Amino acid sequence: MEDTKHKIKIKRHSRRNWHAAVACLLSIALLVCLSAQYLSFVSKTIYAESTQHLGEVLHKSNNMLSMIVKKNTSYLHVWNGFLSSDPDDASTQAYLESAQQQLGFAEFYFLSYDGNYMTPSGKTGYLGLQSNLDEQLSDQKDVVLNTALPGQDPMLVFICPETKGIYRGFAYDAIAIGHYNNVVMKAVDDSAFGGAASSFVIYPDGQVVIENISEDSESIYNFIAILQEYSDLTEAQIQELTDDFAQGITGNREVTLDGTRFYMVYESTGIQNWILVGLVPRDTVNAAMNRLWQRTMQIVALVVLSIAAMVLLMVMHRGRTKLRRQNTAILYRDVLFEKLSQNVDDVFLLLDAQKHRADYVSPNIKRLLGLTPESVRKNIGTLALLYPVDSPGRTKNYLEGLACGDQREWDTEFVHQETGEHRWFHVVAMGSEVEGQTKHILVLSDRTADRQANQALSDAVAAAENANRAKSTFLSNMSHDIRTPMNAIIGFTTLAVSHLDDRDRVKDYLTKILASGNHLLSLINDILDMSRIESGKIQLDETEVNLSDVLHDIKTIVSGQFYAKQLELYMDAIDITDEDVYCDKTRLNQVLMNLLSNAIKFTPRRRHGVAAGAPACRPGQRLRAV
Incomplete structure (x- = not known):
């Protein structure tokens, strides 16, 4: 059961840690999003830097192209000055060939508006331009055009219409120099x-x-x-x-x-x-930028992974720490619960309603019911042996239909399986749900001591009631017994008052009144002695007593009752060796008085005599006390 509880609680803690894992994943997702935004920013930055760099290169090439155009047109203007001096053809040829060697252009051309040309060496031809030359030269501005002569690479031709003239009989309208495109672009592109x-x-x-x-x-x-x-x-x-x-x-x-x-x-x-x-x-x-990009991505990925790993490790560490603390708390609770269950009179059971087995049994079941927890977990039917042989509990299913959230209570009698002692328990059954399974929680509370205490209390109440009834009977009887000496006192007092002139008779009456008063006093003391007897404080007062005097006093007290019922009392001491004895005179008077009172009470109004204590008297006999 301890393992089952531990696993259940671990699952619960795992569910709680799932929330922490989700938070961790959300944090990682946030980091990824931030990283993506950062990478997007880096990508845009790389594009801006790359295009800016490429634009700077292009601008540099553009400046170089402008410089080439300006330099070549400047050469043409210089040569126009030379040609305007009208040199001879040989000088012109020598001058231009020298300039070609120095400047490295492809060819020098004398051009006409129709596109025909002559070189300084006298070679003629048609310069195939992409546009009409006359339109280009009509504004008398320098022109740069591209051309492709048969059998030659494409060229860029720089034309200046400033000077017109005739060279070797060829009338020209402009002069031009040509550079091969690859040479120009090589100079432009670094x-x-x-x-x-x-x-x-x-x-x-x-x-x-x-x-x-x-x-x-x-x-x-x-x-x-x-x-x-x-x-x-x-x-x-x-x-x-x-x-x-x-x-x-x-x-x-x-x-x-x-x-x-x-x-x-x-x-x-x-x-x-x-x-x-x-x-x-x-x-x-982006070769360099790509390396930076890759390194940046690697660093970002490393940072993200490091942060994710740190967060994950922190969550795992926190989860382990929390789980360790919870496991420790669970262990402490289990130990505490086990120790407490050993010292209480309540047996705890957790039963699986579907599998009909005991998942947990508190160890104090052996002390209270004589069963081992192992035997109950092995066979739940062992619990039926706790009921007495003739008890319906052996076959009755008290848990049938007990749903989740329900509770039932009942009192039952069990037999201790080791001592055979009958014990009484109060059973509380509760339905519960654990991991989707119905469980029954039973609490068996030992009420044997309470039942015994209640039985002792009931017995004490019955004894008290019996004592009260005895007291009532005693007081009823005493009220009757008290009347006997009182009647004697009143009767003899009346006689004494009637015979005041007869001293001897008054003295006899007073003596009898005194004896009756002493007996009345003994009866009253007897009432007081009842409380002493109940409290265990009764004591006997042993003194020297003369039996003849005792009998004479008794006769004096009860003589009035004999006269009233027309009975005679005869007393003598037969075979009494010693009349003086040690005893409690009051207790002796009570015994003799009770005997005579009963004899007078149960003897009919006839003239007859019986021995004291006899069950009946024949007619003509006298009542005799021995």
Whole structure:
């Protein structure tokens, strides 16, 4: 039973600790949420830092592109000054070839409005430009265009329409120098991302002016068209991006191309209406950030796990401590209950109503009923042996129908199985529910001592009632006995008053009055002696007494009664050797007076004599006392 109670209480404590575990889980969930928010903040911060870094790189490239354009147009203006001096063809060729060697441009061109050209060496051809040259030169402003000659790589051509003239018979309207795109973009791009980045100079409509792409990428003609076909951007997002290009707005966004996530930044170059676009894989830009991100996630995860572990350990430690204290308290209560049950006259039992077995039996059952707790737990039917053989309790089920919350009480008689002593118990049965199972709690209170005390009290009451009845009878009898000497006193007093002149007769009457008074006094003392007898304080007053005097006094007292019933009393002492004896005279007078009073009382009004104490008298006999 102790193990069962312990397990039940542990389950209850486990349920209580479940609330603590829930609180712990909620705390962990809160930490996870906070960590998620923190990671989201870190992610946004990383994106902002990455795009800012990429924007700085792009701006640096933009500055470099502007510097290249400005430097090349400046060269053209210097050469325009040389050509305006009208040098001969040989000098012009030598001068321009020397400049090409020094500056490293791809080629120098004398251009006409229709796009035809002649090089300093006299080579002619058509410069295939992306737009009409006459429209570009009509404003007499410097122009930068891209071109692709047959059998050559794409070039960026810088054109200055400031000087017009004739070279080797070729009439030209502008001069120009060309740089290969890869050389220009190499100068523009400082390879900050190890060749993983792609750079594009485009028009607002997406047409690519020049590009610098990674080795495994293909050249593209229109950047916006590529985004429409291969990116995850919606039409609205692409339109928004196109508007930014048209307005020269600087911006950034994330875009997915062929499954790869890119950071895209764009900025107006200020050169004509070009837009410089940088496209770098996010993982490349975030290489360092990703390491920081991973380390941050590891640290956050470690912190969360550490805090969770600490909270869990604290909860577990607290739970163990609380459970240990509760187990200690349970143990103390069990020991205290066992010790108390050993010293009380109440037997406690916990019975399983479904399994018909005893889950707990207090150890004092052996002392009070002679059964061992083990025998009752082994076989609950052993309790039926407590009833006497002829008692209906051996077969009656007092617990039948006892539901949870009900209580029954009854008194019964049990037989102590070791001593055979009959003992009386007051039984209280209560229905209860433990872990969904119906249990019956029995408390058997030994009332044997109370019953014996009640029986002794009943006997004492009966004895007192008998004593009261005896007293009443005694007083009734005494009232009759008192009247005898009183009648004698009154009668002799009346006679004495009537014969005052006869001294001898008055003296005789007074003597008889005195004897009757002494007897009356003895009767009164007898009444007082009743209280002494009841309290155990009676004492005998042994003195020297003359039997003849005693008989004479008795005769004097009762003589009036004899006369009244017309009886005669004859007294003599037969075979009495010694008339003087030691005795309690009062007690002797009481005995003799009771005998004579009974004789007078039960003798008819006739003249006859009987021996004192005889049951009846024949006619003609006299009453005789011996």
